[in-house]
Amino acid sequence: MSSITSEPAPSSQKNHELVESATVRLAGDSGDGMQLIGTQLTNTSALAGNDVATFPDFPAEIRAPRGTRAGVSGFQVQFAAEDIFTPGDTLDTLVVMNPAALVTNIADLRKGGILIVNEESFTKKDLKLADLTENPLDDDSMNSYRVIKVPMTKLTRQSVEEQGLSVKMADRCRNFFAMGLVFWLYGRELEPTLRFIETKFGKKPDIAAANSKALRSGWYYGETTEAFISGYKVDPAKLAPGRYTNVMGNQALAWGLITAAAKSGKSLFLGSYPITPASDILHELSKFKNFGVRTFQAEDEMAAICSTIGAAFGGAMALTTSSGPGIALKGEAMGLGVMLELPMIIVNVQRGGPSTGLPTKTEQSDLLQAMFGRNGECPMPILAPRSPSHCFEVALEAWRIAAKFMCPVLILSDGYIANGAEPWRIPDVDDLPEIPIQHPTGHEEGEFLPYSRDENLARPWAIPGTPNLMHRIGGLEKQQGTGNVSYDPENHECMIKLRQEKVDRVASVIPPQSVDGPESGDLLVVSWGGTYGACTTATERCRSEGLSVAHAHLVHLSPFPTNLADILKNYKRILVPELNLGQLSSLLRSKYMVETHQLNKVQGKPFAVDEVAAAIRSELASMR
Amino acid sequence: MTTELPVLTTADFTTNQDVRWCPGCGDYSILAQMKKVLPQLGVPREKIVFISGIGCSSRFPYYMNTYGIHSIHGRAPAFATGLKSTRPDLQVWVITGDGDGLSIGGNHLMHCMRRNVDVNIVLFNNRIYGLTKGQYSPTSELGKVTKSTPMGSIDNPIHPLSIAIGCEASFVARSIDTNIKHLGTILRRAAEHRGTAFVEVYQNCNIFNDKVWDYAKARETKLDTTVELEHGKPLIFGKNRDMGIRLNGLEPEVVELGKGITEDDLLFHDEQASEPSLAYLLSRMRQPDFPEPIGVFRAVDAPKYDELLNAQVEEAKKAKGAGDLQSLFNSGDTWEVK
Numbered sequence: 018m019s020s021i022t023s024e025p026a027p028s029s030q031k032n033h034e035l036v037e038s039a040t041v042r043l044a045g046d047s048g049d050g051m052q053l054i055g056t057q058l059t060n061t062s063a064l065a066g067n068d069v070a071t072f073p074d075f076p077a078e079i080r081a082p083r084g085t086r087a088g089v090s091g092f093q094v095q096f097a098a099e100d101i102f103t104p105g106d107t108l109d110t111l112v113v114m115n116p117a118a119l120v121t122n123i124a125d126l127r128k129g130g131i132l133i134v135n136e137e138s139f140t141k142k143d144l145k146l147a148d149l150t151e152n153p154l155d156d157d158s159m160n161s162y163r164v165i166k167v168p169m170t171k172l173t174r175q176s177v178e179e180q181g182l183s184v185k186m187a188d189r190c191r192n193f194f195a196m197g198l199v200f201w202l203y204g205r206e207l208e209p210t211l212r213f214i215e216t217k218f219g220k221k222p223d224i225a226a227a228n229s230k231a232l233r234s235g236w237y238y239g240e241t242t243e244a245f246i247s248g249y250k251v252d253p254a255k256l257a258p259g260r261y262t263n264v265m266g267n268q269a270l271a272w273g274l275i276t277a278a279a280k281s282g283k284s285l286f287l288g289s290y291p292i293t294p295a296s297d298i299l300h301e302l303s304k305f306k307n308f309g310v311r312t313f314q315a316e317d318e319m320a321a322i323c324s325t326i327g328a329a330f331g332g333a334m335a336l337t338t339s340s341g342p343g344i345a346l347k348g349e350a351m352g353l354g355v356m357l358e359l360p361m362i363i364v365n366v367q368r369g370g371p372s373t374g375l376p377t378k379t380e381q382s383d384l385l386q387a388m389f390g391r392n393g394e395c396p397m398p399i400l401a402p403r404s405p406s407h408c409f410e411v412a413l414e415a416w417r418i419a420a421k422f423m424c425p426v427l428i429l430s431d432g433y434i435a436n437g438a439e440p441w442r443i444p445d446v447d448d449l450p451e452i453p454i455q456h457p458t459g460h461e462e463g464e465f466l467p468y469s470r471d472e473n474l475a476r477p478w479a480i481p482g483t484p485n486l487m488h489r490i491g492g493l494e495k496q497q498g499t500g501n502v503s504y505d506p507e508n509h510e511c512m513i514k515l516r517q518e519k520v521d522r523v524a525s526v527i528p529p530q531s532v533d534g535p536e537s538g539d540l541l542v543v544s545w546g547g548t549y550g551a552c553t554t555a556t557e558r559c560r561s562e563g564l565s566v567a568h569a570h571l572v573h574l575s576p577f578p579t580n581l582a583d584i585l586k587n588y589k590r591i592l593v594p595e596l597n598l599g600q601l602s603s604l605l606r607s608k609y610m611v612e613t614h615q616l617n618k619v620q621g622k623p624f625a626v627d628e629v630a631a632a633i634r635s636e637l638a639s640m641r
Numbered sequence: 642m643t644t645e646l647p648v649l650t651t652a653d654f655t656t657n658q659d660v661r662w663c664p665g666c667g668d669y670s671i672l673a674q675m676k677k678v679l680p681q682l683g684v685p686r687e688k689i690v691f692i693s694g695i696g697c698s699s700r701f702p703y704y705m706n707t708y709g710i711h712s713i714h715g716r717a718p719a720f721a722t723g724l725k726s727t728r729p730d731l732q733v734w735v736i737t738g739d740g741d742g743l744s745i746g747g748n749h750l751m752h753c754m755r756r757n758v759d760v761n762i763v764l765f766n767n768r769i770y771g772l773t774k775g776q777y778s779p780t781s782e783l784g785k786v787t788k789s790t791p792m793g794s795i796d797n798p799i800h801p802l803s804i805a806i807g808c809e810a811s812f813v814a815r816s817i818d819t820n821i822k823h824l825g826t827i828l829r830r831a832a833e834h835r836g837t838a839f840v841e842v843y844q845n846c847n848i849f850n851d852k853v854w855d856y857a858k859a860r861e862t863k864l865d866t867t868v869e870l871e872h873g874k875p876l877i878f879g880k881n882r883d884m885g886i887r888l889n890g891l892e893p894e895v896v897e898l899g900k901g902i903t904e905d906d907l908l909f910h911d912e913q914a915s916e917p918s919l920a921y922l923l924s925r926m927r928q929p930d931f932p933e934p935i936g937v938f939r940a941v942d943a944p945k946y947d948e949l950l951n952a953q954v955e956e957a958k959k960a961k962g963a964g965d966l967q968s969l970f971n972s973g974d975t976w977e978v979k
């Protein structure tokens with residue numbers, strides 16, 4: 018063991034005041050390593066037993082011009098001693114590494130909140146890069162915050178002096194200094210991060226030593242500076258008993274997919290083309306070749322899904338992953354998937370659109386594309402995870418439906434869920450239900466009909482290599498039963514209806530829609546996807562204020578749960594908050610002929626709890 | 642262990658579907674040869690899959706009593722890649738045309754060949770769009786007058802084999818629909834090749850582009866307009882077999898044998914040359930300046946995508962042990978809530 022971890026982690030002599038939760042944002046240039054320290058703060062807080070929720074926010078450019086507002090990268094985390102569902106609305110602490118980070122983030126810091134700044138990065142040049150003429154630290158605009166100015170560059174350089182690094186390399190340790198300070202402020206253990214440094218930089222002992230020194234010296238700065246008389250601490254949350262680990266959305270989805278493959282006795286095939294913010298699923302699955310996972314980085318989005326269909330025809334559990342623009346390209350092949358009635362999973366990790374839009378920002382604007390974005394009548398089941406860890410469950414559920422009904426199933430995640438992290442209670446693999454799949458063996462009685470159907474209207478999944486079952490399928494309309502090409506008008510309509518009926522019948526195997534709050538009342542908030550946390554917290558808060566508001570969060574968007582119609586009737590008003598211009602809202606209107614009120618936001622950002630709560634209050638006020 | 646393979650016949654590969662190509666279409670003859678060749682390979686029908694795109698030729702799978710997918714325009718190679726990667730035990734054929742494979746599907750064709758996925762691609766080249774009723778295709782000659790080019794095509798044509806060799810396909814060959822013996826041999830060799838086998842077949846569309854290949858088919862002209870490639874043999878052609886191809890620096894030239902030029906001066910064909918340059922040069926020999934080569938341009942052994950992919954899976958299993966979900970879930974930092 019090297020000296021890095023053998024030196025014991027320090028413990029604080031100062032008082033740490035107990036708080037229920039804390040929301041911290043770390044903001045700097047995209048090259049400043051903010052995502053890394055945010056992730057570390059999250060993991061350490063989770064290990065300390067807090068509930069955590071994160072919101073990483075970074076520019077689409079890999080290295081946007083340094084020091085500019087466009088280049089600011091931020092990572093927000095809320096950790097709490099209670100169950101939380103969002104990364105928090107307003108910040109208790111904001112750390113900024115340069116003026117651009119300050120001006121783009123300060124609005125979110127609550128009055129009286131702590132602002133930690135690297136004061137040395139507020140030179141004339143830095144200010145100019147951020148389009149500032151005056152130094153905001155010098156005027157009274159910061160008066161309502163507790164401003165802690167720290168000469169981070171100097172202190173970091175001093176702390177790593179012994180390693181003899183170049184100035185450039187020494188300055189790259191500044192993020193660890195800032196992390197050390199935040200860790201002190203919230204009474205976080207250094208141990209896990211010291212271990213992380215050891216694993217990540219172990220091959221470069223100088224860098225490893227410098228980073229851990231910077232971390233420690235940030236911590237000691239907090240312990241010794243008079244600016245902080247005391248710090249804070251957040252007790253462990255009362256989560257359900259069990260063993261936990263922290264997961265990100267894309268990771269949980271990948272794990273769910275491998276699990277679904279194992280539970281159905283299949284090997285997993287992924288055909289994918291790199292696209293933000295879905296690529297991490299490809300990266301994650303590529304690591305699991307020892308699970309029999311085969312990943313194929315295709316030449317384009319169309320090849321990605323076509324290879325997926327090819328693998329599904331051969332009997333694999335096949336899937337393709339992408340984001341909105343890629344899904345648009347896959348549309349034709351998704352139609353073929355529906356026509357061939359083969360099971361497969363299509364994942365859309367939504368981002369800001371249309372066109373290239375906002376690749377690294379979140380949005381829920383592909384719901385109608387998922388429902389209708391293909392030629393012809395082309396329905397498929399659609400599921401949307403509600404949080405990072407929920408992706409695991411949704412992956413299993415999606416495959417269960419695909420295999421049972423022999424059809425493509427679409428998972429609508431989003432950038433917020435994909436990159437967000439939260440604790441996940443590790444299931445016992447043996448307790449997870451099997452997903453039974455049967456292939457005909459070729460020894461069945463009678464003539465083989467590739468488009469004959471079982472009670473779920475599913476056709477037999479006969480795979481190549483099986484004697485006596487040779488058959489040809491394709492995108493031309495099929496004759497019901499034989500699967501032969503048919504131009505017969507009656508048959509076409511029959512098949513159109515069958516494919517729709519099959520999707521409708523999925524409703525019979527999904528759980529009924531649940532409602533949080535009163536079973537009937539004034540207002541029902543209906544949400545889907547990544548807005549779950551904000552809507553849950555907002556409705557809980559409003560109920561605690563005595564308001565009559567319930568919350569139904571949809572995971573199944575096609576088909577809707579059968580009891581949804583009745584639920585909608587039980588409230589005087591329906592509010593649908595969405596990160597689009599009202600896509601679920603219009604589906605509910607057309608399907609159930611109900612009046613819906615909307616709360617819409619299309620800024621590439623998730624809802625703040627306050628925004629949803631305010632909308633609930635104003636809806637209720639207008640009803641009086 | 643020996644397993645008794647049932648002896649299959651052409652009839653075993655015939656489906657109950659009516660063949661719907663126009664009478665006289667060159668596709669019939671390719672279908673007939675395929676049905677003749679497959680029973681000779683010793684591969685059971687259920688282990689064979691035909692995948693096609695869209696176009697006249699792409700109806701092919703419906704007529705073969707094997708497994709098959711009539712897929713999307715241009716994308717058959719991508720379906721084939723997904724299938725072969727997960728089911729290396731299958732023999733996978735891709736049937737495509739000049740529009741399907743070289744226009745809308747050019748990208749997939751190119752990537753399939755450069756990856757050297759172990760599939761057999763047969764491209765029916767009729768230099769026209771048949772199914773959409775007669776527009777010019779990417780292989781149509783300059784000046785071609787069609788419904789969509791009333792003043793003549795201004796698109797420089799693409800040459801399938803030059804593309805294939807440019808992508809370093811490991812097996813590249815050309816045959817002619819009506820030259821049935823030759824076609825049979827080429828299909829058989831393609832089937833036996835491990836890695837991507839790319840075969841261009843000169844195919845006549847008697848409705849929209851009739852006689853486009855007649856120079857290479859007609860008894861009176863074919864010996865002068867084509868040259869049959871044979872591995873290790875000099876390139877000799879002509880009715881009297883008195884013409885040859887000689888290499889002059891980097892350029893091929895047509896020479897007359899005799900008058901001081903012997904067979905030894907000619908270009909000897911080497912289909913196994915690891916460098917694709919010679920094969921490329923052959924692919925550029927075109928009428929009217931040169932006889933067009935028929936036969937196997939290139940047949941080399943190269944790493945195959947599907948094999949490499951599956952080898953990585955085995956290697957990972959060996960190195961890390963077969964995946965265990967429970968230990969994966971516990972692989973990061975974990976904590977207990979009581």
Ligand code: SF4
Nearest residue numbers: 663666697771846847
């Ligand atoms: S249109 Fe041409 S290629 Fe198509 S089937 Fe008829 S003859 Fe053959």
